[in-house]
Amino acid sequence: MTASQHAAKHPEVWRRFSPRQTLLRYTWYLGVVAVAVWSISALDVAWFFFLDAHVQALDMATRMWPPELGYFRKVVGPLIETIHIATLGTVATVLVAFPVAFLASRNTTFNAVTWFIGRFILVASRSVNTVVWGLLFVAIFGPGPMAGIWAITFRSIGFLGKLVAEAIEEIDTGVVEAIEATGASRLQVLWIGVLPQVLPVIYGTTVYRWDINIRESSVLGFVGAGGIGIVLYAAINQFLWQEVTVILIAVFGVVILSEFVSAAVRRRIT
């Protein structure tokens, strides 16, 4: 048998996957597609809306352009309020999230019950969106920035607390043992042994969350919780599309700026 005959009889085609792997892979693909098809078909989407979607979009674009530049002056106040809501909410978050994080990490919590409480606070806080928290606090405090600050705080506790708790679980236990060996009280151990180790994480996460909160607080006004969202919602409801453009440009600028600041600070810290 010559070499070419041998090659014809036993083709050595390189295959990346065995037949079993291939079958498994295609089963996965099929499953994913089936789920996607099921969810789209069950949503009873009104497809005829697509027919005039481009007309609607074009209509809106022509109404939005050009932006009414004189309106910028009126946007500055609400914009500052938005930043204040985000910042004050973040400050309040740090104060609350820190003790909760201690409860929620296995190596600093008191017992299983406190650990569970800590974890539950974190999960509940994260599951409820900022705007939903906003609904709740507007019902409590009435419309205004106060409700917004609370909403931002309650949503951010879960975010900050989770990341800090994870950082606490990964600290160097040697330091903690050394402090304990000096006869320090529990509080002193936390303050001197644990806190300095997680402080960089706290700073970084706080700044990161602040930048997210700026974006979140831009829509809190939709439920009446203060900030530029109130102006935006009013402009949309009155069909003042040229003012909407101005507000969107302003929001865009502030969000980009805050993201830039937050990234710069985090680069310095870590």
Place this chain on the structure above:
Amino acid sequence: MAASSSAQAGDALRWQRIRTIENPWVRQGLAALAVVYLAWSLTTLEINWTRVADGLPRAVNLVLRMFPPDFSRGSLLFRGTLESVQMALAASFFGMILAVPIGICGASNLVPKPVYLAARAFIILSRTFHEIIVAIFFVKIFGFGPLAGVLTLLVASTSFISKMLAEDIENMPPGQLEAIRATGASFPQLLVYCISPQALPRYLGVSIYRLDANIRHSTVVGIVGAGGIGQVLAASFSRYDYDFSLAILLTIISLVFLGEFFSNWVRNQLR
């Protein structure tokens, strides 16, 4: 170095706290700035303190009215939740697909500059605006209902996954890329044999994470009328049906918990 040795000479046994910001002037200056900012922001915010003081009894009242949670309208609750989950699934699926071309276009080591800039502009623009703002526009264009919600989540998922994908491709070691190029591979071949094996695990991980994020966000786009459980929640709030609201909130919390659990499980399997 000089500072620490002189400090040691002063009192050798004195323990010094480790500081994130070493320079005391900068540290205390920042603290002072923070205090000034707090004072400024609290005075400029228009907070009606008497109204806030009324808040505590109101909060107690609200909580009292929330208990016990009212699960009697189970079918409404179930339909809303199901709709949210379906919106999240559909948006994640199509977001995954759309993110591939956009992510590739957003990688500066693969595509020409104008394409790169266009893709990055899309990513930045859609990341900047909160889902609810995007949802309002889709509601205006496509009318009320889950379609607007799906499209909103779709935009958010696409930009998120494609950003991650683009960064992943940019961070790839250039060796493999050059090696495959040197064999004379075409661009599609480059994608199949070089990019996809390296990017796939992380891409799948990010997509699964996004599914979990979409479940969380699908609960809120309904507030502006874009379908899902959020719409039911907003309606119950505006009718002061607080016991039903609590039932919805508890459902959302358990749903998010399940979604997170699922997403963590899948990502561990992928690893």
